Amino acid sequence: MVIMMTYNENEENALVRHLCSAEPAPGLRDELALFGQFVGSWELDWQGWDSDGLQQRARGELHFGWVLDGSAVQDTWIVPKRGEPGHGEVPFGFHGTTVRFYDPQIGAWRSTWINPMGGSVRCFIGRPVNSGIELLSTDMEPHLHWSFSEITHTSFVWLARISHDGGQNWHHHERMDATRL
Incomplete structure (x- = not known):
């Protein structure tokens, strides 16, 4: 049995209105600055x-914004960028x-990555x-x-390293050079 749900434009906009925030929560502004500096496109x-050392290259897009009443930062990573060959292909x-979000109990950031295309969810401490x-x-x-x-205000480098032996040895897995739009 297939159940189809429909929604109207007002319901769709309600999610955006309740998820996205215009600015960080006032009481968390300093703590949120670490990732808040990336807000934008x-x-x-x-x-x-x-694993064989074969290199792939692509152009991508990245969007950061304030969410959950400004208590967290959410981002969306898209590689290759929409409309480019290979978009949506694994x-x-x-x-x-x-x-x-910043967790004062551990004095660090909790970060959860969700990648439906790769079927992965990973939790990080930042x-x-x-x-x-x-x-x-x-x-x-593997450990990541x-x-x-x-x-800088207009650029940064993002690197991913991977370990298949519990963190004993690390190998470069990805690199992204980001430029603010």
């Missing part, structure tokens, strides 16, 4: 390597989202390190290490 130059293409940000996911194999570096 970005163009990505993505490159990834498979293994290198992805269209996913991350919800990030912290500022030197002049960048590092996020680590060790809740399952993501970082933001070379951060």
Whole structure:
């Protein structure tokens, strides 16, 4: 049996109105600045390597915004960008989202990545390190290490490293050079 649900335009807009926020929550402004600095739209130059070292390249897009009454930052990563060859194709293409919020109990950011195309959900703990940000996911194999570096108002570098041996050895998996639109 198939159940089809319909919605009208007002219901669709209600989700956007209740999810998105115009600014960070006033009491959390300082804590949220770590990822809040990325709010806006970005163009990505993505490159990834498979287990055989084969490199792929694509252009992508990235959008950051305030959500949940300004208590969190959400982003949407799209590679290849919409309308480009390969959009929506795995293994290198992805269209996913991350919800990030500061957790004062652990003094760090909780970050959850959801990638329907790849069938994955990963939880990370993120912290500022030197002049960048590092996020680590060790809740399952492979372990993942993501970082933001070379951060300016108009650009940053995002790197992904992967470990298949519990964090003993790390290998470059992806790199994205982001430019603010």
